Amino acid sequence: MHPPPYDQACAVGHTTIMSSPQTTRWNSKPSPIITTYTAPPSPSDVPCAVQTLLGLTKQLQDMLRLWSLEQASETQVSDAYILVGMQFNATVNAFARHHIDMSDLFSIPTELRNVLENCLGEDPSPRVLDHYMPKVRAVLYKLLQGLQTKQSPYKKHVESQHRGSASPSPRWSSSSSSASPTESEYRRIP
Template identity: 55%
Template sequence: MSTATRQYMPPNGRLQTTNLSSQSDVPHAVATLLETTKHLQETLRLWSLSRASEQHVSDIYVRLGTEFNSTVVAFQHFRIDMSDIYQIPQDLRAVLEACLSEEPSAHTLNKYLPRVRQIIAALLRGLQSKQAAYWHAVGGASMRR
């Protein structure tokens, strides 16, 4: 198993370096990112009930950003352009900042959660649009169609 190191400069300007060891890094990175999006939504729900802090939501967002960067790097290892989804963390951050600037409540959650879900759906569509290129790159296009 060969290991490659790739660097990705996300729009926030922080250099990310990730060690890539196999074609399984993409599915793992995507699965971890998707799990983190679910965790973020659940943490927002808990925040609206005053059962999670603003800091907890922020921590999950930071983890989501890290997972997002790892996913981008994993795809870029196979020379798959991810530029169409680079804006997603910034879009999500703007909505979360607006949400967390208000008092935790069901009303606040209902006001912002639809936009959070739209952003996550855009992420999912972006990732899904890369699947064929990924499977083609690893020689398994026929297995996944």
């Protein structure tokens, strides 16, 4: 799964994860990691929120690959997961501003966390990654499918808000609100 092409309107919202060459075990001192996270420019900017979330899921997969090659630590994978979780909340909030219920997707971060905990509980190797990556991708595919089902209600809401005026259509798509997950649910993977 690849995120849609980077949109200039989303240039303010970006994320960078740089891996350290040192690898670290769970019970060792964490290696340094440089992470920057900037939320989308507007909390109601659904296309940018979705695009950023999809980009972060790609970075998480890349970090897992590096972990399997012992080029990234468990801490770095955990940090990448935390960024996905934070952006998931930002995306839920963006949709909520358009009165779109996202509760059917609230289990995704927990499902992803469970797979990552099992994966990172083993010694890093390409074999371990080959075993767990299909499960990671299945969870991320479920997220993508869920986001796609929200696209039509989002467009309808935007059109109803701008009735009679020409409004740009959302630039993301991929070839009754209840409480969203809290930030505490995105704690570092032990």
